[in-house]
Amino acid sequence: MTSTLENAQVPPQSLRRVAIEPVSRVEGHGKVTLLLDDDGTIHQVRLHIVEFRGFEKFIEGRPYWELPVLVSRLCGICPVSHHLAASKALDVIVGATRLTPTAEKMRRLMHYGQQLQSHALHFYHLSSPDLLFGFDSEVAQRNIVGVAMAYPEIAKQGILLRKFGQEVIRMTAGKRVHGTGSVPGGVNRSLSKADRATLRAGIDQMIEWSQASVRIVERMHDDNPELFESFGAVRSNSMGLVDAGGSLDLYHGGLRAKDPDGNLIFDHVDYGTYDQVLTEQVKPWTYMKFPYITDLGPDDGWYKVGPLARVRNCDRIPTPLAEAERLTFLEQTGDAPLNFHWARMIEMLFAAETIKELIDDDDISGQDLMTGGERRTEGVGVIEAPRGTLFHHYRVGDDDLITMANLIVATTNNNEAMNRAVREVARQYLDGRELTEGLLNHIEVAIRAFDPCLSCATHALGRMPLEVTLVDPDGTVVDRLVKE
Amino acid sequence: MAKLKVATTSLAGCFGCHMSILDIDERLLDLLEVVEFDRSPITDIKEVGRCDIGIIEGGVCNAENVHVLRDFRKQCKVLVSMGACAVNGGLPALRNNLSIAQIMDHVYLDGMGLAPGSAVPNDPEIPLPLNKVHPIHEVVKIDYFLPGCPPSGDAIWEFLTDLVIGKTPTLSHDHLHYD
Numbered sequence: 001m002t003s004t005l006e007n008a009q010v011p012p013q014s015l016r017r018v019a020i021e022p023v024s025r026v027e028g029h030g031k032v033t034l035l036l037d038d039d040g041t042i043h044q045v046r047l048h049i050v051e052f053r054g055f056e057k058f059i060e061g062r063p064y065w066e067l068p069v070l071v072s073r074l075c076g077i078c079p080v081s082h083h084l085a086a087s088k089a090l091d092v093i094v095g096a097t098r099l100t101p102t103a104e105k106m107r108r109l110m111h112y113g114q115q116l117q118s119h120a121l122h123f124y125h126l127s128s129p130d131l132l133f134g135f136d137s138e139v140a141q142r143n144i145v146g147v148a149m150a151y152p153e154i155a156k157q158g159i160l161l162r163k164f165g166q167e168v169i170r171m172t173a174g175k176r177v178h179g180t181g182s183v184p185g186g187v188n189r190s191l192s193k194a195d196r197a198t199l200r201a202g203i204d205q206m207i208e209w210s211q212a213s214v215r216i217v218e219r220m221h222d223d224n225p226e227l228f229e230s231f232g233a234v235r236s237n238s239m240g241l242v243d244a245g246g247s248l249d250l251y252h253g254g255l256r257a258k259d260p261d262g263n264l265i266f267d268h269v270d271y272g273t274y275d276q277v278l279t280e281q282v283k284p285w286t287y288m289k290f291p292y293i294t295d296l297g298p299d300d301g302w303y304k305v306g307p308l309a310r311v312r313n314c315d316r317i318p319t320p321l322a323e324a325e326r327l328t329f330l331e332q333t334g335d336a337p338l339n340f341h342w343a344r345m346i347e348m349l350f351a352a353e354t355i356k357e358l359i360d361d362d363d364i365s366g367q368d369l370m371t372g373g374e375r376r377t378e379g380v381g382v383i384e385a386p387r388g389t390l391f392h393h394y395r396v397g398d399d400d401l402i403t404m405a406n407l408i409v410a411t412t413n414n415n416e417a418m419n420r421a422v423r424e425v426a427r428q429y430l431d432g433r434e435l436t437e438g439l440l441n442h443i444e445v446a447i448r449a450f451d452p453c454l455s456c457a458t459h460a461l462g463r464m465p466l467e468v469t470l471v472d473p474d475g476t477v478v479d480r481l482v483k484e
Numbered sequence: 485m486a487k488l489k490v491a492t493t494s495l496a497g498c499f500g501c502h503m504s505i506l507d508i509d510e511r512l513l514d515l516l517e518v519v520e521f522d523r524s525p526i527t528d529i530k531e532v533g534r535c536d537i538g539i540i541e542g543g544v545c546n547a548e549n550v551h552v553l554r555d556f557r558k559q560c561k562v563l564v565s566m567g568a569c570a571v572n573g574g575l576p577a578l579r580n581n582l583s584i585a586q587i588m589d590h591v592y593l594d595g596m597g598l599a600p601g602s603a604v605p606n607d608p609e610i611p612l613p614l615n616k617v618h619p620i621h622e623v624v625k626i627d628y629f630l631p632g633c634p635p636s637g638d639a640i641w642e643f644l645t646d647l648v649i650g651k652t653p654t655l656s657h658d659h660l661h662y663d
Binding site: 020021022024025026027028029031033046048050052053054056057058059070073074075076077079121125126139142143144145148152155156159160162163166175176177178180275278279280281282283284285286287289298393404406441444453 | 494496497498499500501502503504506507509510512513516520521525526527528529530545546548574575576578579582584586587588590591592595596597598599602603604605606607609610611613633634636637663
């Protein structure tokens with residue numbers, strides 16, 4: 001009954017506010033507020049996302065061909081996801097119903113390079129300190145610097161795994177962050193011989209290190225399975241893409257959702273009709289919307305996305321080493337949030353194996369890059385970003401300018417699941433106790449498990465002023481704002 | 485020699501500049517020999533302390549950004565504006581020719597697929613958005629600008645190396661560009 005902690009049942013002004021701001025070691029900014037009474041009983045817990053940039057509105061009127069490089073700027077951690085989701089939507093608009101083999105494989109290579117770098121970043125640079133040192137260990141040590149001092153080999157392995165993924169992106173997209181490789185209807189380059197040789201020389205080591213990464217998390221789970229299976233655990237539906245045969249595919253597929261017992265809610269739904277199965281709810285205390293499966297309603301229809309949902313949702317992983325790890329994983333785990341870490345490392349192994357297959361395929365250096373067809377006015381592109389299912393939907397006028405954009409980013413899909421997880425952790429660990437820094441970090445550990453990408457800034461504001469004036473160092477008024 | 489203290493934050497940015505800091509790859513381990521991180525997205529230090537170098541990604545789009553930026557200016561001897569958004573507002577500043585109310589209504593009232601009863605979020609926990617997105621030097625004094633969307637890992641390495649050894653940072657021509 002953790003959902004009752006969403007709204008305090010007594011007047012909020014009678015309660016004490018504790019804030020975790022900003023949530024750290026996640027991509028982007030968020031904050032958590034807790035409201036407690038004099039006995040330390042917790043009455044309300046909320047994860048607030050204060051990001052607001054308005055991309056959906058200000059890209060209206062831009063020429064459609066700008067979109068792949070424009071929307072990649074939504075996120076510097078997984079720019080490839082937005083770059084490719086936009087490209088896929090625009091493929092529909094330029095009538096490219098079937099890409100050339102080189103184009104599709106280059107995009108896949110870029111995407112699996114991103115999965116590798118993003119999953120390595122998340123586990124090694126951001127989350128591993130909690131798992132290696134303990135949730136309430138010293139703040140000074142609880143970061144990648146502490147890991148580098150205490151476990152130099154582990155830190156180096158993480159840095160080099162991420163580096164390899166970033167290099168795959170650079171070779172396919174032109175730049176490590178905010179590349180330009182994918183365009184409506186195809187790609188603008190194929191893999192050079194020199195780059196292909198470099199990747200082939202390094203990939204076996206990456207597969208080995210990815211397996212070692214799975215072992216690290218598996219050992220952590222073995223050491224304390226009760227913790228992993230109970231921490232912040234709230235049973236939930238799950239959603240993700242699978243290919244036509246039910247296998248895991250992070251680049252393309254149909255939508256599959258399962259209930260907490262593993263029964264299908266829907267399967268192989270054409271993602272172009274996503275608006276017929278999903279609805280988004282808005283709550284006054286956060287800018288991030290709350291999507292739910294329309295038929296089930298907001299109370300029962302929320303779901304998880306991302307590695308844990310994907311690995312549990314698919315029928316198989318199409319590469320042998322990752323598939324073997326999936327079977328072990330399913331025997332030993334449920335759907336509690338800390339299991340995201342193990343699933344994420346299995347996906348990293350899947351990404352490394354897939355990269356090896358792609359660079360062994362001669363199509364990757366082919367010269368047939370572009371295709372097209374009958375121009376359309378509306379397109380939907382969906383991809384499995386590192387953090388979960390990402391939806392881009394555009395309409396384009398006859399003048400080639402965008403007339404409508406709708407985006408559901410991966411982390412938005414996890415909004416309700418993350419809020420429920422932190423409320424459960426608050427109930428399990430914080431309720432009625434004196435709140436130490438280490439206890440508050442438990443809340444962040446639950447958020448980190450989801451690997452959210454929150455973007456933009458937040459910080460303590462205290463009481464909201466009704467008017468704020470922004471002056472430059474010389475005292476000149478730069479901007480004035482009033483509460484709208 | 486005592487290590488230099490470095491703080492970093494992202495305001496209205498996409499974290500791409502922070503990813504570029506990590507793109508110095510294994511040189512990160514060398515950097516850690518001479519600097520320690522204070523408040524940064526990679527540590528759990530929530531308030532910026534006294535620092536030698538502050539690095540800011542992103543422009544200023546809400547009241548929170550202004551508070552954080554001023555804290556950084558107060559605490560850091562040298563403040564660096566890193567990346568297109570900090571330097572000139574960047575892509576988020578594309579909203580500057582629209583009113584913020586118009587954009588919010590579009591996203592939360594008129595957007596597609598919204599549940600009935602949706603309204604613009606207005607809780608006091610949400611910081612007040614500014615009417616426009618601003619580059620950070622319009623709010624505080626900046627000592628150095630490091631351009632690029634994002635600046636590459638190599639550019640950041642070259643810049644930080646100069647700064648750490650006490651030389652005025654300069655960027656070689658091939659590291660000085662937007663994209």
